[in-house]
Amino acid sequence: MNESINQLRKIARNIPVRKVTLPDKENLNHVFLREGSIGIQKVLDSASEVTEELVEVESTPIPFTPKEPLPEENVVLLDKKPEVNHSLVEDDFAKGERQFTERIKKRNPEEDEVFDPENPKLEIIHEHKQVMRTPMNYYYVLGTVVQDMGSMRITLMVEELATGRRERTKIDLYERDQVVLYAQQIGELFSQDEQQIEADLLLLTDLLEKHREEELEQAKASNQNKRHQSVLTAEKQNACVQFLSGKNLMKGIDELIEQAGVVGEESTRRLLFVIASTYKMNTPLHALVQGTSGSGKSHLINSIGQCFPPEDVISMTRVTSKSFYHYTKDELVDKLLLIQDYDGLDEEAQFAFRELQSAGNISSSTTYKDRYGNLMSAVKTVRSHFASLLATTKAEVYYDNMSRSLISGVDESDEQTRRIITHQNKNLAGLIDHKKEHQAKEFLQNCMRCIRPYQVVNTYADKVYLPFEAKMLRRLNSHYQAFVKQITILHQYQRKKDDQGRLIAEPEDLKIACEIMFDAIMLKVDDLDSSLRQFYDLMKRHIKKLCATAKPNEFQFTQRDVRLALNVSKTQCFRYFEELELLEYIQRTGGYANRGFKYKIVFWDDMEKIREKIKGELNQQLEAVVHGGSIGMEHQDPQLSGE
């Protein structure tokens, strides 16, 4: 054949000729049948340059007669020379193979892993892309596979390995005719055996089917077992029980909450913790935290929430209007709900939430389509039994909402600000041990897991009456009684039980409840809401300071005086003034709209005094309880006693 090549070189001058020799009894057709287009491409790539005049080498090996000793390398080289042509074929193939694999690698650098061409499997690149690799083609399944078991509509991309050509189509793999037709098309386009492609597609169908079923099983499993109870080790449980049966439990809890990262707010954090801990008891309570924006309401709520078992806490930043109606039946049972922005809820959601709070379930009558397409009506009921911590910026929340929850304010004083800043700085300086924080949270969580719901008998329930000045006394009283119960439950490892297995409340519980709840009760007594009360108190103090000489009743001041002194923003100050004016605490006395109005304080209420008075009264009652006596209700009624 070399003669022919020489002849060819003569005909086509200056054109490089490359040559491939196929092995014995092998032609391109065999290669094509075995390896397809890739095989032929490999063979073509393995062609090597023919540069010299070709001489038949095989028959005339060069005899080697060394005249002088040569360096070792040369000897080896010369020794090997006659063999070169023998191994030419294999070398060419090897080279071609290498080039080919390199090319493939270059195309898919990330897909280096070895795959078994005999047993192709479905590899998941990501959620919306799966690939099955065969020696000839890559089959990509794009997007998600339809969940309906009756069809398998997929978007299929077939990539030919040799050329990198891609074909995309939408195909239902369960349609036999479609598959056969498509296999034919692809076979024609890629010039491959259509039966092989059909076999590949059938295999892909099997794999996808299997994958889909696995996914379904997983979904089922995760749906069924949503609520998992974490099991405590005996060691941890013992530690918790020891802690819960210790003296001064509330103080201990308070310390742990502080360790968990809540700065200041001593009374509020205890109140919130006790309220939150009612979530799996008979009478769950709800708390509404009021405060201006940026005062740390959400932080407080979240920190308290983190002290409870995470499997029982649902945190919602936003609630759409109808979403409460679509929970599964028991999803809201024995849960602690945190809503960071209660004003964000629209009217309908708030309504649903109120119903959930007080009625214990909501039901909505809706229509649905049955499988034959008929419209049917059904009542969907969501049961609820949860405690909630809500945060809001609005001073006056809708009255209905207020009555259902205990209201608490955020401490907005300068001291608290200073404390928070110190904590933040400490945190940034790396002085706070986050491990300890985490440990405290975990310990509280474990404690909550150890606490079980009990029925409580409060024999002193009729001995203590809340001040009649408070608004919505009916609800408040029930809140107070529930609160006492909860305190007893928290002390469940220290309290006695009666024959029916009910816990018996002790006077101490009433005292603690009163202590913790006092601020909340006072807020109910107070005309002003929490932040406005704080503002007004500060303002009064400031005005008193200003009018050291004059009579405070006649002292006139502008908004600016107060604003600058108390460091409140203009809008906030204006709002407070507006409200105070409406409630007739201050009066506009003069000035002009363009130059600023003047105000004076007309009602010097003394909340401190009232506080002390109510506290004294409550304490008196409690003392009486401890000593066995009782002060009747009539003594407390201001109308009866003529106050």
Next chain:
Amino acid sequence: MMIEMQKQKLHAEICERIYQTLYNGIRNVKSEEPRTWLKERGLSCEVTGAGFSSGQITHRKTKEYLKEVESVGFIRANNIVCKNGDTGYLTFARFGVVFPLRDGKGRVVNFYGIRFKLEKEEHSFMNDQGIYPAFPHEMTTQLFITTSIMDAASMIEAKVLDNRDAVICIPDGKILPQHEEAIKRLTQLNSIVWIESPKINATQGLQGRIMPKGYVTKTKKKP
């Protein structure tokens, strides 16, 4: 000279007509066997241009037509007499797959037949003209040369040829005048790849009667 050219033209015209018959023939419902044979080798008649010589080309044809076909060398008169008293003919590549070879003007001038039903496949050319699959285009830059027709067909079928690539077959590496002419025409050529496979040693011209396996000759005496 003119006579020579006219002769060539006539030859090409007749071959073209024969090829049309053969090409139609392979797509006939009855031609199951050649189609499967091609399919087994991963080839298709549409791409490779393969036809089927069933041996029935003489059936119910006019004498003029038969004369023309005989002049090309596709059939040869036999001394066997048929049922209806007509002369029998030997056909080129009887019951075999046939590939067309074309000249510089793209006309079919020659055939390459593979009789696959015999015990050993018989390869043969009708004459020594033409190139399979065709003369490469003048703008071809890379030329692949195979030494067997099946290799060339496989390459076409595999679609490994890029734009401006071409493949021709130089049977058994024997460069004939038409091959030289074809290569000389290529002005843009910059690379040649020679793919060498085992020699086939195809015969040339219409061979004697070798019957397919299991074929029983039925001769009838002259009435």
